[in-house]
Amino acid sequence: xxxxxxxxxxxxxxxxxxxxxxxxxxxxxxxxxxxxxxxxxxxxxxxxxxxxxxxxxxxxxxxxxxxxxxxxxxxxxxxxxxxxxxxxxxxxxxxxxxxxxxxxxxxxxxxxxxxxxxxxxxxxxxxxxxxxxxxxxxxxxxxxxxxxxxxxxxxxxxxxxxxxxxxxxxxxxxxxxxxxxxxxxxxxxxxxxxxxxxxxxxxxxxxxxxxxxxxxxxxxxxxxxxxxxxxxxxxxxxxxxxxxxxxxxxxxxxxxxxxxxxxxxxxxxxxxxxxxxxxxxxxxxxxxxxxxxxxxxxxxxxxxxxxxxxxxxxxxxxxxxxxxxxxxxxxxxxxxxxxxxxxxxxxxxxxxxxxxxxxxxxxxxxxxxxxxxxxxxxxxxxxxxxxxxxxxxxxxxxxxxxxx
Amino acid sequence: xxxxxxxxxxxxxxxxxxxxxxxxxxxxxxxxxxxxxxxxxxxxxxxxxxxxxxxxxxxxxxxxxxxxxxxxxxxxxxxxxxxxxxxxxxxxxxxxxxxxxxxxxxxxxxxxxxxxxxxxxxxxxxxxxxxxxxxxxxxxxxxxxxxxxxxxxxxxxxxxxxxxxxxxxxxxxxxxxxxxxxxxxxxxxxxxxxxxxxxxxxxxxxxxxxxxxxxxxxxxxxxxxxxxxxxxxxxxxxxxxxxxxxxxxxxxxxxxxxxxxxxxxxxxxxxxxxxxxxxxxxxxxxxxxxxxxxxx
Numbered sequence: 001x002x003x004x005x006x007x008x009x010x011x012x013x014x015x016x017x018x019x020x021x022x023x024x025x026x027x028x029x030x031x032x033x034x035x036x037x038x039x040x041x042x043x044x045x046x047x048x049x050x051x052x053x054x055x056x057x058x059x060x061x062x063x064x065x066x067x068x069x070x071x072x073x074x075x076x077x078x079x080x081x082x083x084x085x086x087x088x089x090x091x092x093x094x095x096x097x098x099x100x101x102x103x104x105x106x107x108x109x110x111x112x113x114x115x116x117x118x119x120x121x122x123x124x125x126x127x128x129x130x131x132x133x134x135x136x137x138x139x140x141x142x143x144x145x146x147x148x149x150x151x152x153x154x155x156x157x158x159x160x161x162x163x164x165x166x167x168x169x170x171x172x173x174x175x176x177x178x179x180x181x182x183x184x185x186x187x188x189x190x191x192x193x194x195x196x197x198x199x200x201x202x203x204x205x206x207x208x209x210x211x212x213x214x215x216x217x218x219x220x221x222x223x224x225x226x227x228x229x230x231x232x233x234x235x236x237x238x239x240x241x242x243x244x245x246x247x248x249x250x251x252x253x254x255x256x257x258x259x260x261x262x263x264x265x266x267x268x269x270x271x272x273x274x275x276x277x278x279x280x281x282x283x284x285x286x287x288x289x290x291x292x293x294x295x296x297x298x299x300x301x302x303x304x305x306x307x308x309x310x311x312x313x314x315x316x317x318x319x320x321x322x323x324x325x326x327x328x329x330x331x332x333x334x335x336x337x338x339x340x341x342x343x344x345x346x347x348x349x350x351x352x353x354x355x356x357x358x359x360x361x362x363x364x365x366x367x368x369x370x371x372x373x374x375x376x377x378x379x380x381x382x383x384x385x386x387x388x389x390x391x392x393x394x395x396x397x398x399x400x401x402x403x404x
Numbered sequence: 405x406x407x408x409x410x411x412x413x414x415x416x417x418x419x420x421x422x423x424x425x426x427x428x429x430x431x432x433x434x435x436x437x438x439x440x441x442x443x444x445x446x447x448x449x450x451x452x453x454x455x456x457x458x459x460x461x462x463x464x465x466x467x468x469x470x471x472x473x474x475x476x477x478x479x480x481x482x483x484x485x486x487x488x489x490x491x492x493x494x495x496x497x498x499x500x501x502x503x504x505x506x507x508x509x510x511x512x513x514x515x516x517x518x519x520x521x522x523x524x525x526x527x528x529x530x531x532x533x534x535x536x537x538x539x540x541x542x543x544x545x546x547x548x549x550x551x552x553x554x555x556x557x558x559x560x561x562x563x564x565x566x567x568x569x570x571x572x573x574x575x576x577x578x579x580x581x582x583x584x585x586x587x588x589x590x591x592x593x594x595x596x597x598x599x600x601x602x603x604x605x606x607x608x609x610x611x612x613x614x615x616x617x618x619x620x621x622x623x624x625x626x627x628x629x630x631x632x633x634x635x636x637x638x639x640x641x642x643x644x645x646x647x648x649x650x651x652x653x654x655x656x657x658x659x660x661x662x663x664x665x666x667x668x669x670x671x672x673x674x675x676x677x678x679x680x681x682x683x684x685x686x687x688x689x690x691x692x693x694x695x696x697x698x699x700x
Contacts, residue, residue, distance in 0.1 A: 095654075124507060124511070124595070126594045126625070129510070129511055129514040129595045130511065144667050147666070148667070160515070161508075161515050202508050205665075233506055234660075235505060235506045239481075267655050267657065269652065277568075278568055279568025279658075280592060280621075280662060281564070281565065281566020281568060281569030281570075282566065282568035282569050282689070284647040284650075284657050284658070284662065285572075285648075288649045288671075288689070289689060289690065291649070291650045297650065300651070300657055300658070302658040333568045333571050333572055335549075335567070335568065364572075365551065365554065365571065366551060389691075
């Protein structure tokens with residue numbers, strides 16, 4: 001589960017990580033008032049940051065023409081005018097797709113002078129089944145490019161879950177980031193706080209990019225997590241109701257939310273061939289084989305190894321809610337699950353939804369023959385295929401035919 | 405000979421009275437698997453469907469039955485505990501079917517298992533099948549949730565992260581009259597007990613396995629690690645397939661571990677590693693069996 005930047009920073013702050021003073025605002029009036037507080041404290045500038053679940057905000061463009069989802073302002077009138085052009089508007093970034101994302105909140109905070117931009121993250125190292133902390137002196141920019149260009153710039157410490165990130169490890173990383181003298185101790189505290197956030201919140205990712213050494217209003221130097229990103233482990237949310245409450249359904253695709261209510265794993269994609277499959281591996285390979293035959297999948301959909309008739313019916317309604325769909329491919333390997341049950345679900349769903357789109361069904365395994373007969377006898381216009389390849393080839397041709 | 409389990413393997417079921425555990429215990433018994441005990445704390449002394457004795461603990465069950473293998477069907481919040489109880493009882497193999505176990509629990513489980521002799525298969529896996537000699541491969545050892553009848557005893561080892569994709573490959577083999585030595589699902593989670601590589605080494609050493617099917621998917625680097633080993637050491641023909649070539653980056657494709665993150669774990673990188681290692685790569689999932697048979 002993804003959470004907003006302002007929520008991530010609250011979690012980091014509660015684990016001892018210094019974050020910039022900021023207020024979450026949902027109206028231009030609130031933004032102006034918040035900015036007023038910061039100017040009164042001696043800040044020369046404030047920063048307005050669009051709160052959406054997508055990266056690349058700084059380089060993003062609003063559909064109303066405003067450039068940048070992160071804006072700096074030097075007076076309250078400018079804050080009000082800028083907030084008005086951000087709130088309630090669609091922000092398009094490289095991660096949102098062309099439709100963009102509606103900005104419902106902005107984070108207004110005091111902006112500070114800085115001269116370094118570092119990167120800190122904690123992730124799971126799957127090869128060794130342990131958390132690992134990564135740091136890089138060249139943060140701020142696209143860290144993936146840095147990693148690809150010069151992997152040596154990224155330093156890591158493997159963490160033993162029994163003891164957590166030890167101070168000596170944090171010191172090693174802090175020194176590598178150039179934190180010395182009076183900054184070393186706060187840097188160690190910050191890095192340990194970042195790890196504790198990962199471990200205690202059961203995150204799959206905690207990322208701070210950039211981490212700044214700033215000059216505070218009173219002239220002292222300090223370390224601050226200027227941006228924070230946290231992804232939480234969905235499987236662990238049951239024991240963290242306070243974290244589960246941070247879920248923002250507005251940021252999720254409505255069809256994906258609907259699918260999750262039926263325990264279906266659904267991801268909307270850009271193609272025009274809807275796929276309904278059992279099993280994650282088979283669902284992924286169904287998308288692949290559609291592509292192999294010249295088409296594009298409209299979605300990933302795994303109804304699970306033991307789907308019920310109700311789940312199949314719900315799955316049908318969800319894939320049909322996507323207006324881009326031109327043809328449907330059902331690919332079921334009935335292992336324990338019986339194909340005839342799936343066939344009944346398909347027939348019922350087709351009758352209920354008055355399906356007009358072409359549909360190709362490939363059923364293999366347990367009671368596949370009974371299922372094929374059942375579909376044939378229903379009188380519905382369903383094309384049955386005998387292999388995945390045949391099914392993919394047929395559905396791609398049908399989708400092309402029904403395109404204008 | 406097969407790997408890890410055979411027709412004589414005595415198996416315990418942790419969580420035998422749950423809906424899922426009970427259903428698959430029935431199917432395994434019907435397949436001929438020697439399910440010798442179930443574990444349900446508090447129900448010790450009872451019997452599962454008048455056939456299988458239930459114990460309060462894995463240790464009790466091991467003492468009474470001599471079982472060396474268990475399968476875990478308990479719900480996610482209790483699965484880590486169940487795995488470590490089996491490890492504590494000194495079993496050779498624990499197969500964890502349970503999906504949705506928190507990553508933190510699995511990190512702790514793996515840490516606690518360091519230096520222990522027990523092998524963990526899974527979690528979030530379909531289990532393991534060594535087909536038998538009878539009709540529809542009856543008489544073999546079926547641990548987990550795979551359909552038994554799709555198998556056939558024979559010379560091919562199959563290892564995969566995914567359930568239905570494994571069944572697809574197995575069924576393709578069986579329909580061509582080619583059987584399997586053992587079929588192993590290692591699971592779709594980011595933290596798991598057994599890797600593709602672990603299984604390849606066993607298949608390579610198994611005199612009854614003459615060809616290997618290696619099925620991977622996006623996320624992690626288990627496939628690349630296996631491919632590097634194949635290049636140097638594997639004496640047997642290997643065919644591979646990688647699911648998720650069209651998966652968008654940053655999204656979890658059903659399995660918790662099936663995610664391309666930070667440009668890592670792409671299908672293209674895995675396929676390139678397979679090709680570099682001389683593994684025959686199936687272009688589509690329809691051609692997995694055919695691709696291997698052409699090599700043999």
